[in-house]
Amino acid sequence: MDLHLSPEQTLLVESARSFLSRVWSLERTRAIEASPSGFDRHLWLQMAELGWLGIALPQGFGGSEQTFLEATLLLEEMGRALLPSPFVPCVVVAAPLVQALGSAEQQRRWLPLIAAGRAIATLALVEPGWRDEWRRPEVRALREGTRLRLRGRKCFVPYAESADLTIVAVTIEGEGPSVLAIDREIPGCSYSRLDTFGGEPQFDMEFDVAVPATTLLGKPGEAGAEIDNACQRAMVASLAFMVGASERVLEMTVEYAKTRSQFGRPIGSFQAVAHRCVDMRSDIDALRYLVYQAAWNIASGKVDALEVAAAKAYGNEALRRIYMNAHQVHGAIGFSMEYDLQLFTRRAKAVELQWGSTSFHLERVAARMGLE
Amino acid sequence: MDFAFTPEEERFRQELKEFLRRELPEWWRGMFVHDDRVFPQTRRFCQELAERGWLTMAWPPEHGGQNASVWKQAILREEMWAHEEPRGPQYMNLNYIGPCIMRYGTEEQKRRFLPPMAKGTVIWTQGFSEPEAGSDLASVRTRAEEVADGFVVNGQKIWSSYADAPADWCFLLVRTDPSAPKHRGLSVLLVDMRTPGITVRPIDSMAGPHELNEIFFDDVKVPRNCLLGEKNRGWEIVTAGLAFERAGIARYARAGRVIELLTEYVQQTHCDGQPLAANLDVRRKLAELRVRYEAARLLNYRAISLQARGQVPVVEASIARLHNTQLEQLVGHVGMEILGLGGLLTHADPQAPLSGSVYRQWVRNIPTTIAAGTLEIQKNIIAAQGLGLPRQR
């Protein structure tokens, strides 16, 4: 047992923090949020050069051969910088799916491009009416000779319009849950942008297309477990982002409580205000170690562990508390769009709504405790 | 004790509901949306209410009212708030600006300012808070210097809702005697927003436009007959005004409406072949909201019961407000949780569940424990005045 980062991990975190603080600012977060692509391509290429985009991929594909834990540490720094990018869907979700399921040829085609920042990948999983991602796909693919006819609708597909590769979760008639690697070049998919508040571009996708059976990733009908793993990774990665973001919000809030005066004294000297800051501190600390533990479990192959579900079950409630406390301490100014707090609050709510509710994850925890 | 409304009161509520169904356009989503139809609609709506005698129904007959019972007023407030306040900014005229003018104004001021309020044709904004004076309201610095024919105002207000509507008048708290102890150098001016020297800067809030504005005053001349009450006695007026304001919004009623919408939603929405209403967690969560709604409503009714006996509930109003505001926030959070991923859509997306009502409930209520006296300030009032605990400041 040792809850410290290794010297290499410390170096990774420090260099990520100093790089991001040099190249990124909250003004840029605002600007990028309003842009159509929702991320900065130039910076994406720089992230590739730093080895971030292939962080957990083998060197043969241009990767850095680290683990999911290192990806999580990077995400924490991206959260602190509030850097919007397709890192979660592309690097955390899609690349490992290609690695786990794809043929040698599919891996050679996509993984080096992803690691080099030259291909963006995303996952089309959610379907209309879903409350969370933890479901089996109902969009059908029908065999038509050597082709698969894909018809249906997916929603909440992040960065779909920028994606060169969209991994689509489907059910093949008579065979079961499967994933297809759909190339941007294949016509027959249309996109429309959804109006969401979380600062990440989300799309509706309509498919009516016949694709070659070679687009299948892995064996038909056997993708269920890997989709589930991908969801676990995305969930923990998003929480890690919010740990870094929340740390920054705590710094902002404490600074505000020290410098804002009412009744002739800093508001932080009122116990009611100080205790809110302390509650934020203790929630962020707990969430950080729950996230590290979850990431460590995932990195060690224990994706389905109680510890992974625990991170989200705690995280949902903690995020609510952290952001309500931050707003309360800030008073009216925190509600204005001009002030930066809202940038963080909207993302925290979006992370809470994605990857499962508290009760869903508490059920998972209960099951893994052995409760029948 | 009697926990029921009279048949006549129930009839009134039904009449109001039908009226709202008829008068509220399908696009109405409250005031904080980018839509030029919003303020003309609220003016039209208030004039319709005025024609039926409902707008100022609480006021005494000499000012165009009907001396309606506090319970009828409560029903009106509930139905209005439940429908995202279709009176728009004018609810403030009725809740505290009109009553303050009735109590502190000259006869001339009453004749001048009350009839347009009763007709539903005038929008007022509240100019209290300043960048350095939020919870510590008595430290406002906006200066009104006395000159031969009135006052000259210089300074800045912030967070003034609806100033950009545009507001016609401002209920303005100013400092008239900088040398007096801070509570004793304040006055209230009734300021025509078209006076030269006034600039309004809208500030977008997380919920949208119109809720927050800055107002700058640069050598603004205010005639003497626009001073409300006595000079340097403004603190008393503002304290009374804030007490009226706190009791004047039936916040639990919007929470109740969203609970109703969610209740319909979970019955109509199917998940794994079952209505969401069959999900134990969803049932319990909605039931808990309902229980807290009952508690909030009763505490509001306790305050109203005291008013019905001619008393002024201060501590009771603050306790009701604690329940109201925290209920509103909880309904937002739990509502979003029930929607799950669908909650990510804003009301600008045609696919948003319940037309984005739940999203709005969440985002609008982020500062509900801040506006009109923060949660901590309410608790300080209850501690000092209700429990007799020593003051800490």
Ligand SMILES: Cc1cc2nc3c(=O)[nH]c(=O)nc-3n(C[C@H](O)[C@H](O)[C@H](O)COP(=O)(O)OP(=O)(O)OC[C@H]3O[C@@H](n4cnc5c(N)ncnc54)[C@H](O)[C@@H]3O)c2cc1C
């Ligand atoms: C949506 C909205 C609409 C508004 N509309 C108007 C309007 O129309 N007109 C207008 O004049 N104003 C308006 N306001 C302003 C509102 O009245 C102030 O925001 C409120 O009084 C708090 O002041 P503040 O924001 O400066 O916070 P601050 O007073 O700076 O408070 C910051 C934090 O310190 C805490 N604190 C301060 N003093 C104490 C204490 N003694 N003990 C314990 N804790 C303390 C507060 O509770 C809060 O948590 C509006 C605000 C909002 C959010």
